[in-house]
Amino acid sequence: MHRLGGVGIAAFDRQNQQKRSFAELSTEISQGQVDLLHAQLSQFRNALAHYAATHRDSIRDDPQFRHAFQRMCTSIGVDPLAGPRKGGWWAEMLNLGDWQYELGVQIVDVCVSTRERNGGLIEMGELVRLVSRLRGVKGGVITEDDIIRSIKTLKPLGTGYEVLDVGAGKKMVRSVPKQLDADQAVVLAIAQEEGGRVSEEMLVRRRGWTHERARAALENMLLRDGLCWLDEQDEEHGVAYWVPSAMHWDE
Amino acid sequence: MVMSMSSQTTPSGYLLPSIHSMPPFFTQQPNPVTQANVTENWTRLILSYARHRRLFYLRVEDAETKGNEWDEVLRNERINRGLKPSHLSFIMADMVSKNLAAYEPSKQTRTVLLYWRLPEEWAEALHDWASSAAQLNTILTFYEIIEPPVPSPLSGIPATLLRRAVNILTRTNRAQIIAVTDGEGVRFLPGNPAK
Numbered sequence: 001m002h003r004l005g006g007v008g009i010a011a012f013d014r015q016n017q018q019k020r021s022f023a024e025l026s027t028e029i030s031q032g033q034v035d036l037l038h039a040q041l042s043q044f045r046n047a048l049a050h051y052a053a054t055h056r057d058s059i060r061d062d063p064q065f066r067h068a069f070q071r072m073c074t075s076i077g078v079d080p081l082a083g084p085r086k087g088g089w090w091a092e093m094l095n096l097g098d099w100q101y102e103l104g105v106q107i108v109d110v111c112v113s114t115r116e117r118n119g120g121l122i123e124m125g126e127l128v129r130l131v132s133r134l135r136g137v138k139g140g141v142i143t144e145d146d147i148i149r150s151i152k153t154l155k156p157l158g159t160g161y162e163v164l165d166v167g168a169g170k171k172m173v174r175s176v177p178k179q180l181d182a183d184q185a186v187v188l189a190i191a192q193e194e195g196g197r198v199s200e201e202m203l204v205r206r207r208g209w210t211h212e213r214a215r216a217a218l219e220n221m222l223l224r225d226g227l228c229w230l231d232e233q234d235e236e237h238g239v240a241y242w243v244p245s246a247m248h249w250d251e
Numbered sequence: 252m253v254m255s256m257s258s259q260t261t262p263s264g265y266l267l268p269s270i271h272s273m274p275p276f277f278t279q280q281p282n283p284v285t286q287a288n289v290t291e292n293w294t295r296l297i298l299s300y301a302r303h304r305r306l307f308y309l310r311v312e313d314a315e316t317k318g319n320e321w322d323e324v325l326r327n328e329r330i331n332r333g334l335k336p337s338h339l340s341f342i343m344a345d346m347v348s349k350n351l352a353a354y355e356p357s358k359q360t361r362t363v364l365l366y367w368r369l370p371e372e373w374a375e376a377l378h379d380w381a382s383s384a385a386q387l388n389t390i391l392t393f394y395e396i397i398e399p400p401v402p403s404p405l406s407g408i409p410a411t412l413l414r415r416a417v418n419i420l421t422r423t424n425r426a427q428i429i430a431v432t433d434g435e436g437v438r439f440l441p442g443n444p445a446k
Contacts, residue, residue, distance in 0.1 A: 116288045170422055199276075226282050228276035229289075233332050242275045249256045 060099055061140035070149070076138070103142065103150045108133050111161070113177035116247035119227035120176030122162075123192065127173050144171070166192065172245065178225060183217040188243060191228075196247035198228070199237045255306045261323040268296065269428045271324075277332040279341060293334075293342045294351060300324045302367040307409050309352070311361045314339040327340060355411060374410060374419035378405050378426070381439035390429055 007228045058065040110130040114122055124132075124144055132142055147163075151173065154161045160177030167189045175182070180188075186207060203214035218241050221227040227243060234240035256269040270276050297309060306320060314336045326333040341364050347380040356365035368376065377396070379444040380403050381387055393413055396405055405413070413435050417437050420426035425442045427441040428435055 005364075088345075157345055176258065223282050226284050229273075229285055230278050230280055231275040231332075232278045233274065235331060240274070244273075247273065 023246070046078035061148065063141050065145040065146055067143070073180055100153055101132070101152055103146060104154050106134050107147060107150055107173075108160070109134060110152070111173065115175065116188055118243075119225055120174060120178065121188070121227055121243075121245040122141060122173050122175070123245055124171040124173060146174070167191070179217075182215065184225075184227070187228075187241075188246065191246035194246075196242045196244065196245065197231075197234075197240050199234065199240045201237050259329075262326055263323060263351070265323065267324070268292070271296065271327055272330060274330055274332055277327070277334050277338075279335065279338040279366055282319065292343050294349075296324060297342070297346070297366045298365060298423060300346060300350060301365045305407060307365060307407075307412065308341065308355070309339075309365055310342050311336045311362050316348050354408075370412065370415040371419055373405075373408065374415040377413070377416045378420055380404055382441070387439050387441055390431065390438050392431060392434065392436045396437070 014124060020218045040091060055065070057071070059069050060066070107127065110127060111122060112118070114130070124147065128142065128144060129145060131147070135142070151161050151163055160175070162174045164172045164174055164180065164185075166172050166185055170189065170192050172188065187198055187203065190202055190206065194202070198218065200214040203217070204211055209217075219229070221243075222230055222241060227245070228241045230245060231240045231242055232238070256272050258269045259267045259272065261267060276289060276292070280289055280430075283439050290308060301309070302322075303306070304320065309321065313319050314334045315350075317326070318348040320343050325339070340360065343352065344360065346365075347354055347363060350366065350369070352365050354360055355362060381391075382401075384401075384403070393410055397410065399406060401424055408416075417428060420439070421428060423442065425440055427438045428442065429438055430436075
């Protein structure tokens with residue numbers, strides 16, 4: 001009779017050798033898979049690098065393209081700014097990190113330099129306009145979307161920058177850590193509609209507020225928060241309040 | 252109503268800043284932080300307009316009645332606003348406290364002499380003019396400096412401001428005050444400005 005593995009010491013050896021062979025084979029196969037994966041990765045990387053190089057200028061200069069790119073990144077779960085390295089791989093390839101941080105600095109610049117005038121509250125359109133002017137023609141067009149994204153990157157700094165929705169599709173950016181109450185939001189919304197001017201009568205007539213409530217909201221904004229300015233020469237009501245952040249400034 | 256705050260050029264060719272078309276700019280603000288901003292903007296506007304038109308004096312009355320050389324600035328007819336005399340008086344006091352103006356004459360608070368150039372800067376301008384007009388070592392009366400035959404950077408300078416400038420120069424031996432028949436004169440001497 002013949003056993004496949006044989007008997008005795010010789011059989012033991014053979015078994016061991018088989019084990020070794022299997023192990024070798026397995027290593028070979030795994031190595032092959034790893035190599036393949038590496039090849040695929042490097043191909044992917046090259047493709048991305050190629051993409052980045054080809055589209056970098058479009059991403060930086062064309063707001064629509066940038067928006068589409070950022071949407072794509074979100075849908076595949078990639079944050080173009082995140083990564084183990086400073087700014088992340090994408091950010092590095094695209095210089096998008098620098099771009100975003102630079103925009104952040106410009107937003108802070110505009111918010112701080114207009115703070116004396118507007119009490120730390122600026123209308124989104126006005127902010128886009130002033131930031132664009134700061135960037136000059138070469139900076140390319142920037143949008144509300146870019147500003148909102150940049151403000152998010154400022155969050156870790158704890159500076160209290162926040163985008164507020166004041167209704168009617170209007171957004172404002174607040175750069176001082178102050179709480180706005182509901183009444184102030186109403187005042188801001190009316191100021192937006194009226195080119196900056198608000199009066200006690202407007203709030204009473206349009207919102208059905210009592211005079212006391214209207215006066216309290218306006219006086220708080222005037223005296224406590226410095227968010228509006230007093231006009232004692234108003235032709236209609238004698239006294240009116242002006243919200244500089246809701247006014248359009250040409251300078 | 253959409254209102255745009257834009258800069259405007261006056262008939263005298265002065266470019267008013269956009270804040271001048273903002274209605275509450277003409278009201279004294281109850282919030283001290285806001286008022287500091289208003290005062291600063293008015294101060295800058297007053298001094299730069301004074302320089303543009305070579306105006307040396309500003310009076311509280313200039314905000315009380317129309318028809319003076321400050322109309323273009325103290326009023327804005329387009330938005331029907333005007334600076335109130337009490338507000339102007341407040342701004343003037345702030346300017347005096349910052350040495351950007353001086354009550355003139357002293358012991359009253361209704362008129363200021365504006366320092367769109369500080370007396371020290373007038374002193375330098377005066378000495379520069381005397382050197383370039385070859386008037387060193389000759390005796391000039393105050394009148395000859397204020398109303399020179401050829402217009403100079405000093406033309407029309409108030410005598411009191413001229414005296415301050417001359418006094419500054421005498422301290423560094425670059426001028427001497429000399430009595431002449433019809434009042435006072437000044438002799439300019441060469442010399443380097445004391446640093």
